[in-house]
Amino acid sequence: xxxxxxxxxxxxxxxxxxxxxxxxxxxxxxxxxxxxxxxxxxxxxxxxxxxxxxxxxxxxxxxxxxxxxxxxxxxxxxxxxxxxxxxxxxxxxxxxxxxxxxxxxxxxxxxxxxxxxxxxxxxxxxxxxxxxxxxxxxxxxxxxxxxxxxxxxxxxxxxxxxxxxxxxxxxxxxxxxxxxxxxxxxxxxxxxxxxxxxxxxxxxxxxxxxxxxxxxxxxxxxxxxxxxxxxxxxxxxxxxxxxxxxxxxxxxxxxxxxxxxxxxxxxxxxxxxxxxxxxxxxxxxxxxxxxxxxxxxxxxxxxxxxxxxxxxxxxxxxxxxxxxxxxxxxxxxxxxxxxxxxxxxxxxxxxxxxxxxxxxxxxxxxxxxxxxxxxxxxxxxxxxxxxxxxxxxxxxxxxxxxxxxxxxxxxxxxxxxxxxxxxxxxxxxxxxxxxxxxxxxxxxxxxxxxxxxxxxxxxxxxxxxxxxxxxxxxxxxxxxxxxxxxxxxxxxxxxxxxxxxxxxxxxxxxxx
Ligand code: SF4
Ligand code: SF4
Ligand code: SF4
Numbered sequence: 001x002x003x004x005x006x007x008x009x010x011x012x013x014x015x016x017x018x019x020x021x022x023x024x025x026x027x028x029x030x031x032x033x034x035x036x037x038x039x040x041x042x043x044x045x046x047x048x049x050x051x052x053x054x055x056x057x058x059x060x061x062x063x064x065x066x067x068x069x070x071x072x073x074x075x076x077x078x079x080x081x082x083x084x085x086x087x088x089x090x091x092x093x094x095x096x097x098x099x100x101x102x103x104x105x106x107x108x109x110x111x112x113x114x115x116x117x118x119x120x121x122x123x124x125x126x127x128x129x130x131x132x133x134x135x136x137x138x139x140x141x142x143x144x145x146x147x148x149x150x151x152x153x154x155x156x157x158x159x160x161x162x163x164x165x166x167x168x169x170x171x172x173x174x175x176x177x178x179x180x181x182x183x184x185x186x187x188x189x190x191x192x193x194x195x196x197x198x199x200x201x202x203x204x205x206x207x208x209x210x211x212x213x214x215x216x217x218x219x220x221x222x223x224x225x226x227x228x229x230x231x232x233x234x235x236x237x238x239x240x241x242x243x244x245x246x247x248x249x250x251x252x253x254x255x256x257x258x259x260x261x262x263x264x265x266x267x268x269x270x271x272x273x274x275x276x277x278x279x280x281x282x283x284x285x286x287x288x289x290x291x292x293x294x295x296x297x298x299x300x301x302x303x304x305x306x307x308x309x310x311x312x313x314x315x316x317x318x319x320x321x322x323x324x325x326x327x328x329x330x331x332x333x334x335x336x337x338x339x340x341x342x343x344x345x346x347x348x349x350x351x352x353x354x355x356x357x358x359x360x361x362x363x364x365x366x367x368x369x370x371x372x373x374x375x376x377x378x379x380x381x382x383x384x385x386x387x388x389x390x391x392x393x394x395x396x397x398x399x400x401x402x403x404x405x406x407x408x409x410x411x412x413x414x415x416x417x418x419x420x421x422x423x424x425x426x427x428x429x430x431x432x433x434x435x436x437x438x439x440x441x442x443x444x445x446x447x448x449x450x451x452x453x454x455x456x457x458x459x460x461x462x463x464x465x466x467x468x469x470x471x472x473x474x475x476x477x478x479x480x481x482x483x484x485x486x487x488x489x490x491x492x493x494x495x496x497x498x499x500x501x502x503x504x505x506x507x508x509x510x511x512x
Contacts, residue, residue: 001013002068004069006023007028007072009026011025013066015065015066016065018061019050019072023061023072023074028074030061031047031048031083031420032048032413033047034047034452034455034505036459036503039460041062042459043063044452044453044455045086045090045454046082048060048061050072050079051074051076051078052072053071053072054070080421083421084421084422087414087421088424089428091414091423091428092425093429093431093433094414094425094449094452094506095358095436096450097355097356097406098355098507099409100405101152101153102150102153102154102162102164104355104357107325108135109350110130110131110133110135110149112162112164113404115130116162116164119395119398120395120399122395124175127171129175130171131175132177134329134332135325135328136242137196137200137239137328138171138242139169139241140234140238140239141169141328142169142171143234143235144225144229144233146323147164148325149164150162150163160377162378162397162400162401163389166385166389166394167389167394170391170394173388174391179207179249181208181250182207182208183209185342187272188210188270188271189211189274189275189338190212190271190273190275191212192267193214193223194216194218194221194277195223195224195327196225196315196328196331197277197331198214198223198275198277198315199331201275201335202331203331203335204335204339205335205339206249206250207249208335208339210338210339212250212252213252214251215257215259216255216257216278217259218256219256221253222239222243225239225324226239232386261284274312275304275338276317277331279317280316281296281297285317290308293318294319295318296318296320297318299312299314299318300349302349303333303334303340303347303349304330304349312334314327314331315327333349333350334349336350337349337350356414358436362435364435368436368437368438369402369404369438374399379393379397406450407510407512408507408510412505412506414450435449436449437449439488441490441497442490443512444489444497444500444510444511445509448508450507450508451481452508453479455472456505457481457509458470458471460499460503461492461496461500466492467491468483468487469483469484469492470483471483498511
């Protein structure tokens with residue numbers, strides 16, 4: 001046994017133990033990527049660097065054994081910067097999209113490829129659940145959204161963008177999803193305005209157990225969606241149905257209720273927060289004490305706070321816009337900020353996570369993406385746009401998706417640590433990017449351009465007795481992971497494909 005100090009705490013451990021394991025005994029977590037307890041350690045990623053404070057040297061904690069009297073620091077500015085640089089070097093030749101371009105283009109950030117996969121599989125109830133994580137009125141938006149997502153869809157230059165908007169409409173119309181609000185928290189929030197922004201904020205806060213009261217000067221909810229959009233473009237019963245779903249969560253509506261300055265001041269006293277979502281601001285509202293910007297109320301771009309404590313402003317109260325999806329997105333984001341405020345958390349709005357991205361596909365890459373898709377032009381509904389797609393059309397159209405998102409999006413150490421350490425993807429990217437390749441196994445996909453050459457898959461397939469497994473192919477900078485003897489990936493991974501995909505620290509190996 002020997003004694004050392006980690007972050008000034010003394011610990012006694014067996015000799016031969018790594019600094020990483022000793023820190024773990026103290027409950028101190030050090031980030032790792034190329035380390036896997038099931039297989040022998042081969043240090044390569046250098047994310048686990050720590051500092052020997054006696055000589056200031058940075059050491060890879062996964063491979064350096066403890067020494068008597070050592071004094072180790074696991075995080076300071078220098079270690080943070082070294083880890084950030086290590087991540088940026090890994091990202092410099094990393095070619096992958098965490099989120100699909102369509103998801104990034106959607107103001108509400110809807111997870112479009114997941115919706116498409118579920119629709120293609122006929123799982124309509126699950127599909128609407130995915131949509132409603134970000135869009136409170138899926139059917140309505142399926143009729144009126146100009147679909148910026150389709151403008152950027154990777155399938156567009158080949159044979160037409162995936163018909164995302166109509167697919168979302170179908171999910172909203174046909175998918176059954178019974179939302180259950182969380183138990184009441186005791187908080188109450190007033191929302192002024194029942195258009196897209198107000199309804200969206202109401203939906204996401206009521207779901208979290210906050211009691212919402214919506215005030216509107218009109219006699220019925222819907223705002224401009226009801227008054228400005230012709231019924232032959234957005235049938236009224238579609239709007240009514242989705243508002244009713246929100247009302248059924250327990251949201252209270254007070255109609256014919258135009259809020260005056262004194263009533264606004266009363267709302268501030270009676271409610272934990274007030275969200276202003278009443279559309280273009282009237283002259284009287286300019287006297288409410290809220291700072292006015294050029295085109296409306298002045299609010300923070302991320303959390304929608306105004307200069308008045310507890311007062312938030314969204315939608316057309318900020319600036320005129322005809323994009324209901326933008327208002328809907330702001331309502332959702334303001335709901336997140338209000339929730340943070342109610343729970344004494346930092347009021348930052350919806351968190352924005354690190355996203356690896358690359359630009360347009362080059363011609364040979366289409367063939368790689370088509371391996372997971374189907375041939376065929378964009379479907380125009382046989383019964384016309386207003387009627388929308390039939391079930392068969394939906395399944396076929398959804399199957400046209402190229403699945404541009406990463407299959408490890410919620411479970412990728414490279415993404416998580418890049419986010420945590422503020423890594424900048426392009427800092428060390430000087431060369432032209434490599435073309436994307438995709439190799440499909442029956443249950444996993446291998447994308448070499450996302451591989452960090454940690455070798456975990458090589459050692460795992462060897463340990464589990466795969467006949468071929470994975471191995472290093474080539475030398476130096478050009479080394480790659482692959483199946484030996486040019487065998488295909490199904491031959492290489494007979495028994496441990498999913499296990500290896502789970503162990504891969506990036507989306508180079510991911511389950512499909
Ligand atoms: S092909 Fe699918 S995932 Fe890719 S951009 Fe289009 S809809 Fe999104
Ligand atoms: S594919 Fe293998 S070598 Fe590449 S990152 Fe994944 S586990 Fe590591
Ligand atoms: S491997 Fe990780 S960082 Fe790369 S695209 Fe996938 S999720 Fe993003």
